Amino acid sequence: MTEQPLAPEQLRFLVAAAGAAPSLHNSQPWRFRPMPDSLGMYVYADLDRAVPITDPDGRALHVSVGAALFNLRVAGLRLGRDPEVRLLPDGAEPHLVATVRLARPSPTPLPFGRDLFKAIGQRHSSRQPFVNRDVPEVVSGELIAAALDEGAVLSLLEEAGVRRVLALTHDAERRTGTDLARVAETRTWLRLEKPAADGIPAAALGPQDHDAHVPMRSFTGRTPSTTASQRFEALPQLATLTTHGDRTSDWLRAGQAMERVWLLATAHGVRISVLHQAVEWPDTRWGLRDPDEGPGHVQLVLRLGYGPPGPATPRRPVDEILDLTGHTSTAG
The missing domain is CATH 3.40.109.10 (NADH Oxidase)
Structure with a gap:
């Protein structure tokens, strides 16, 4: 049919x-x-x-x-x-x-x-502190299986792995904050004063960690955030998303795996945010690998937990991203 x-x-x-x-x-x-x-x-x-x-x-x-x-x-x-x-x-x-x-x-x-x-x-990035509660193993197992179905490996890190990834992310965040070109590029995507159809509104910036345990991205560079700091979880629950290869097709599979994991987590009431800083520098990205797991390329670091939902971010109108030029539907 x-x-x-x-x-x-x-x-x-x-x-x-x-x-x-x-x-x-x-x-x-x-x-x-x-x-x-x-x-x-x-x-x-x-x-x-x-x-x-x-x-x-x-x-x-x-x-x-x-x-x-x-x-x-x-x-x-x-x-x-x-x-x-x-x-x-x-x-x-x-x-x-x-x-x-x-x-x-x-x-x-x-x-x-x-x-x-x-x-x-319902899926939003939550850059808020999470409560001290682990994601249950049965839910973690579903998330791991979902990523695998999409051709990627989701690894929930033990304490040593979490501390290694946090150190690499701290280093990458520090370097990004001193790279004037990167800071300037990021600021072009800030939408702090008036509504827009894309970019980062003020509500999505989120607080910094008062105790500096979790290196949340400072989108404004060295300029202090307008949001007061808060205390985040002392040892966040982190996961890496890895693919065997590192070509365009692998990146597309990683994106599908990330979204499938994120939607499934959302259905379970689990919040997610992306700690992307360390994958933006070649050396810190290489350091994200777990040698015990064999060859692979880390595409993303995810932070998971329970807490408030993140705010909705603006979306471009459908007519801006859907090209119907010369299209005539034959439905009827």
């Missing part, structure tokens, strides 16, 4: 969900275009929204697009369609990072074990 072509409102539904994904500095570096037969979507990386000094090879950009791709898959399932994904389908068109075919009905209503669609709107 072949599904009917996607109607314009369904295309917008898919892209609205995709556009709710997390991205470095909330840059939202993605674009979408329906297939000519309206039975799928082309997913593009928008290099005009890159963060080139902090992310010179585009790794974080493609992780972000991978997260949007996963949201699109979840939204396709909500429409009752089975998403068939091809990564990097056309070498002659490097900005085209994936196609998502939505021509067949979904064989199962809950391919991820539960309905993750509601979590898309």
